[in-house]
Amino acid sequence: MTDSDTDSNQWNAFVEQWNEQFMDALETNMEAQAQFVESWSEAVEGTIEEDDLSEGVQGYSRAYEAWMDASSQMVDRMNDVVEGEEVDLEEFRDIWLNTSNEAFKEVMTTTAFARLTGETVGDVLEAQQQADEAAETTLRTLGFATESDVVEVGDRLVELERRQHAVEQKLDRVLEHLEEQ
Numbered sequence: 001m002t003d004s005d006t007d008s009n010q011w012n013a014f015v016e017q018w019n020e021q022f023m024d025a026l027e028t029n030m031e032a033q034a035q036f037v038e039s040w041s042e043a044v045e046g047t048i049e050e051d052d053l054s055e056g057v058q059g060y061s062r063a064y065e066a067w068m069d070a071s072s073q074m075v076d077r078m079n080d081v082v083e084g085e086e087v088d089l090e091e092f093r094d095i096w097l098n099t100s101n102e103a104f105k106e107v108m109t110t111t112a113f114a115r116l117t118g119e120t121v122g123d124v125l126e127a128q129q130q131a132d133e134a135a136e137t138t139l140r141t142l143g144f145a146t147e148s149d150v151v152e153v154g155d156r157l158v159e160l161e162r163r164q165h166a167v168e169q170k171l172d173r174v175l176e177h178l179e180e181q
Contacts, residue, residue, distance in 0.1 A: 015082055059110035063103035070099035 073095050081087050107113055136146040145153075 019078065020083070059107045059113065062106040066099050066103045066106065070095050
């Protein structure tokens, strides 16, 4: 066996391994997208209006098209590699990063996404408020000062300082008046 036969066999093995990894990655990506759309659909079902849902589906459709374009670009560039063209690995990374940005932009700029995000944030804030109230009740029951207790004491101190300052000003005027006489 010659060196060129060995090199050729190594190259073929490398390309075959690369193709297998690429196809595995592509399949994993497609499965992840399908799971994402499925979970999104389940989360959205019944929580948004039909117009918003339609717009949301269109956004996801555009995101899916972006992923398909990226897959096509990857296949084209892989073919270029197989044909012997020098392709920088960063180009493959950039295809996926740019596509991710584009796909997320397509989804996140929909009214449906904004509405669901707003509802989620509202739910989180409500849950946080309930947790804060429960913590305050527990602390108060255990005899500890709570945040609202400390704020109340602070407010009272500020009011006392304001009143003391007013009394001091009146006293100074009284003393000035007495000195003048």
